[in-house]
Amino acid sequence: MTFPMLVIPDTLAAGPGPGNTDPRVLERLYLTGVADHMQKDVIRGMMEAKAMLREVFGTKNVHTFGVAGTGFSGLDCILSMIHPGDNVVVFVNGTFSGIDGLTIRMKASTEEELASDSLNPKPANVKIVEVPHGQSVTGEIIEKALAEHKPMWAFMAHWETGSGRINDIQGFNDACQKHGVMGMVDAVSSLGIEYFDIDDYPAVVAWSSCPQKGILCLPLTYAPVSFRDEAIEVVKKRGCRTYGHHPVLEARHWGIINGKDGDPAYHRTHSCYSVAAFHEALRILLQHGREQKAVDYAYHEKALRLAVEAMGCEVTSNMTSLVVLNLPGKLAGLEKDLVAKCREENFGIWTTLSSPIQVRIGILNQLNQEAIADIAGRFADAMLKMGASFNKEEVMQELAEYFSS
Numbered sequence: 001m002t003f004p005m006l007v008i009p010d011t012l013a014a015g016p017g018p019g020n021t022d023p024r025v026l027e028r029l030y031l032t033g034v035a036d037h038m039q040k041d042v043i044r045g046m047m048e049a050k051a052m053l054r055e056v057f058g059t060k061n062v063h064t065f066g067v068a069g070t071g072f073s074g075l076d077c078i079l080s081m082i083h084p085g086d087n088v089v090v091f092v093n094g095t096f097s098g099i100d101g102l103t104i105r106m107k108a109s110t111e112e113e114l115a116s117d118s119l120n121p122k123p124a125n126v127k128i129v130e131v132p133h134g135q136s137v138t139g140e141i142i143e144k145a146l147a148e149h150k151p152m153w154a155f156m157a158h159w160e161t162g163s164g165r166i167n168d169i170q171g172f173n174d175a176c177q178k179h180g181v182m183g184m185v186d187a188v189s190s191l192g193i194e195y196f197d198i199d200d201y202p203a204v205v206a207w208s209s210c211p212q213k214g215i216l217c218l219p220l221t222y223a224p225v226s227f228r229d230e231a232i233e234v235v236k237k238r239g240c241r242t243y244g245h246h247p248v249l250e251a252r253h254w255g256i257i258n259g260k261d262g263d264p265a266y267h268r269t270h271s272c273y274s275v276a277a278f279h280e281a282l283r284i285l286l287q288h289g290r291e292q293k294a295v296d297y298a299y300h301e302k303a304l305r306l307a308v309e310a311m312g313c314e315v316t317s318n319m320t321s322l323v324v325l326n327l328p329g330k331l332a333g334l335e336k337d338l339v340a341k342c343r344e345e346n347f348g349i350w351t352t353l354s355s356p357i358q359v360r361i362g363i364l365n366q367l368n369q370e371a372i373a374d375i376a377g378r379f380a381d382a383m384l385k386m387g388a389s390f391n392k393e394e395v396m397q398e399l400a401e402y403f404s405s
């Protein structure tokens, strides 16, 4: 059996992720020659990408590298440090920290606990601290939970993309430090968007991100991870039940040997195309400048926020790469219909993936006036078609004034 050649249209990816890939990245992907995973330029590309990743993370951590795959591949690598029976406190305030919590419950379960509810185990040694959707995890919440439970590990999402909320990373670090807890953070949505150095948070021993959001390298490439030496010592001492995502073994192909930069050793067959694309995405990010990029996201997010508020929507997020909003009263309950209609027209926005149902519009790699006006204009049209009442011309005029003032 065969099928016609697969043709996928070019859509406006205006969701929480993935972002629109830069043509320069795609060009590196398809103009790269075939070469095996130990060819000298492929290896050089990996060593340079490793050096750039340390800069992107703002770290001197030797164990900084890319895990082949998506965001959850990197998360699996850092969370593989957790063993059955380990005490863990997990802060959940939306879809993704919820899924990370599931991964942690699976890894921290005993055989019996896992078998008793294999897709959703609930080991007593993992304490899930639920923070309502639409709210941030605060330093007080973290301090209270760590003081009470004194776990071995604590976990939080830096930016929770499900609800569009920024969580208190300083508070997380400080509480981990105070209570002698090893912190782990999902930085999937913040790396490459917010300007921060992970070395300023020394109680967080492992960080994980993704290729498709702030790094803007969707051609399936690498999930950046970074481990402090303390974490690597734990892995060396206790071991880790994975070869593919092993923090020490996987690092060897990136030339991280015995805690130092050295000659790469085969771990798995890296793709020359992925290496070239990832390398270019990191170059673009660093050429833009981490700090400037963060400023640009804040500026453009504000423009979109003001526009959707002028259409009568209520924004409940505080991340700078997307707005999460409630539709005006008249359209309440129609979020899924509205988003489905937009998606049919290749305008790729999203609802939330867990309740309450809200609309999420993202601006990854849309950092210019035309792109924001295009997004706002398409969203305005979709709302008006569903019966919203506002003056689109006025909204677009105000948006133009924001950019010219």
Ligand SMILES: *Cc1c(COP(=O)(O)O)cnc(C)c1O
Pocket: 017, 070, 071, 072, 073, 096, 097, 157, 159, 160, 161, 162, 186, 187, 188, 189, 210, 211, 212
């Ligand atoms: C997108 C996202 C993930 C999952 O990333 P994938 O690339 O889909 O695997 C995990 N955590 C957060 C906070 C995210 O935003």
